Amino acid sequence: MQSRQLMILVSLAAGIAIGGGLPLPAIAAQDDISKVTGSVDVAADARVGDVDTVNGSIAIDTNAQAGAVSTVNGSIKLADAVRAGELSTVNGSVRAGRNVRTGEVSTVNGQIFIDRGSNVAGDLSTVNGAIGLVGTRVEGDIEMVNGDLTVGANSHVLGGIHYDKPGFQWLSLGKKLPRVVVGPGAQVDGDMVFERDVDLYVHQSARIGKVTGATAKTWSGDKAPPQD
Template identity: 55%
Template sequence: MKRFPLPLLLALVLPCAPALANEGISKVNGSIHAESGQVYGDLDTVNGGINVDAAAVTGDIETVNGGIRIGDNARTGGVSTVNGSVRIGREVIAAGDVETVNGSIFIDRSSQVEGELQTVNGSIGLVEARLDGSIETVNGDITVGVGSQVNGGIRVKKPSFSLSLTPGRKPRVIVGPNAVVNGSLVFDRDVSLYVHRSARIGPVSGAQAQPFDTDAAPQD
């Protein structure tokens, strides 16, 4: 049997092998940029923001001090930050929870989150988006915007402690036109709850729903 030199074999085989996905990116200090159309593993940093371009594919995304932005048509795993906001563009699929402690979360049209949305101090908003899990917050406003669907219910938890001697502002919870919230809406603290007449919601505990039929909810 004729034997081919190793360099020649590699030259013949490697061009036929499938392109390998990019590895994950991990940092302590510095931002991370995932480029459009590329495939990555997990992205994580401690001090820095994370920006995922349109149509990029990533694993889990995590930072401590920094915001996270995900472009249209991207595919990701779970998304998490502590001090920063999360903004997810259109037609994104996030295969996990989306959470922050101090920051807002916004999910744009035709996007789907396959886990839960969680924040402590920050607003949560969806527009024509789908959430497979629940929404949970302590001090933030919640807007389940026009045409959105939340399958796991809503909970606003009572703060574990307060350093203020005066009562804080009540969170606003809005379920907009043609929105659907399956599951219970549970409020462990005072909130202002507004539900559009065209919306559908599950049972409510701890608040009285105020119906409205205008494009925007009434002001408190």
């Protein structure tokens, strides 16, 4: 997982050099949008190919479709009902609205939040950031190092959850343990493997796979337990 940062940087650089990754089949004939410096805004209902920039954020408005979406220094924001391919950034957050469909989602330094009714056709990953899901289906795994994780109400992770052991460069970020919450009606099909200490809370109505490296604390009600 710690090598993932370098892998993302290399893949982003290569993708920008050749125009990004593979677009979704339904929009393969659309034009790509590529910048080195500056933000990118995709209008509502637009149909575009890959979208990438190096220094800038990317915003895709309601009901638009895009291929792979990537930036190095900037955030990615998808409005409701967007269809997109892989989402990736190095230094920035990823935020998706309701009823969004995407491929794999990754960031190195930044948060990921995906709202109700959405589907991720791949993995979710971050090195130094939090992940929050509400009523979202993730077809792959969730991979993390630092940061809190909330598999919110009625979310479904078909893969597992893996927290990698932080390297020396991350130890200076503080002693607060990551907080992992699996909410009401949520489901994690695969194993949950923790190679570092975390605070793990699992709602009594949730269903999870085998847990290694942590002890789950059961909770009930609509609100997650308060932060220790």
